[in-house]
Amino acid sequence: MPTRAVHVSDLHAGRHEAQGLAEALAALVEEVAPELVIATGDLSHRGRPDQFAHAKELLDGLGVPVLTVPGNHDIPYSFPARFTRPWAEFERAFGSVDPVYRSESLVVCGLDSVRPWRHQGGRLSSTRLALAASTLADAAPGALRVVALHHHLAGAPWRTSRKFPLKNRDAALRTFATAGAELVIGGHIHQSTTVEHHEIEATSGPGSLVLATAPGLGRPRPHRLGEAQGVHVYEWDDERLAIVTRIWDGSRFSPTARRLFPRKA
Ligand SMILES: [Fe+2]
Ligand SMILES: [Fe+2]
Numbered sequence: 001m002p003t004r005a006v007h008v009s010d011l012h013a014g015r016h017e018a019q020g021l022a023e024a025l026a027a028l029v030e031e032v033a034p035e036l037v038i039a040t041g042d043l044s045h046r047g048r049p050d051q052f053a054h055a056k057e058l059l060d061g062l063g064v065p066v067l068t069v070p071g072n073h074d075i076p077y078s079f080p081a082r083f084t085r086p087w088a089e090f091e092r093a094f095g096s097v098d099p100v101y102r103s104e105s106l107v108v109c110g111l112d113s114v115r116p117w118r119h120q121g122g123r124l125s126s127t128r129l130a131l132a133a134s135t136l137a138d139a140a141p142g143a144l145r146v147v148a149l150h151h152h153l154a155g156a157p158w159r160t161s162r163k164f165p166l167k168n169r170d171a172a173l174r175t176f177a178t179a180g181a182e183l184v185i186g187g188h189i190h191q192s193t194t195v196e197h198h199e200i201e202a203t204s205g206p207g208s209l210v211l212a213t214a215p216g217l218g219r220p221r222p223h224r225l226g227e228a229q230g231v232h233v234y235e236w237d238d239e240r241l242a243i244v245t246r247i248w249d250g251s252r253f254s255p256t257a258r259r260l261f262p263r264k265a
Helices: 021-032 049-060 088-094 126-137 169-178
Strands: 003-008 036-040 066-069 100-102 106-110 144-148 183-186 193-196 210-213 230-236 240-248 253-262
Touching (some): 003 021, 003 106, 021 240, 021 253, 036 049, 036 106, 036 183, 049 088, 066 106, 106 126, 126 169, 210 240, 230 253
Parallel strands (some): 003 036, 036 066
Antiparallel strands (some): 100 106, 193 210, 230 240, 240 253
């Protein structure tokens, strides 16, 4: 039996929630029976306490452990709170902005990539890159080693609005590859992409490193036609990692694509 995790991103709670979406997500989680649900930021639309409470109610209602990291929409839009206490409301609802999950089959290092003085662009500090390396170094043998952050490392094949990948993507990728990461997941662009690092760059890293960007679970700007709603499901055993994209069809999350990647020995 493979182990599974469900990856949601960009809930944007408080803005244009689709009828029946929460119930469909609960049904999917019941069907898939994941060990963990990972939510990679923009849980709220404006960083307001009522929006965090709504997102937390939805995620807690799934009945499985949840790991959350903040996105650029999860800090206050108002001054001076945006700079004096940017993560206070997120932490009150969800705890650490750099959470770690660890079991015999999975280790996830969540990292905060948000910069309050930038609305869109993300970056990982050297402290956080070091945290990822030390967290993955302690993984149980055979455990899937995952890094989770809001800002994407891999963009969608097409994109009309200006959303750049993680500012220090190359340095981050080098750190993650050296640390033995197998899967780096994010969101932010509200479009699904999955790619293996060696498909793009000549790299001396020995093993498979998959970059997966989840579709948005929410759709805060319905006029943007190029933003499908959905989730990723990760399934793995000792040999393979499968990534299943499930897209919201108005009543359920339908399996749309399944991609297979070998795991390193
Ligand atoms: Fe978003
Ligand atoms: Fe975002």
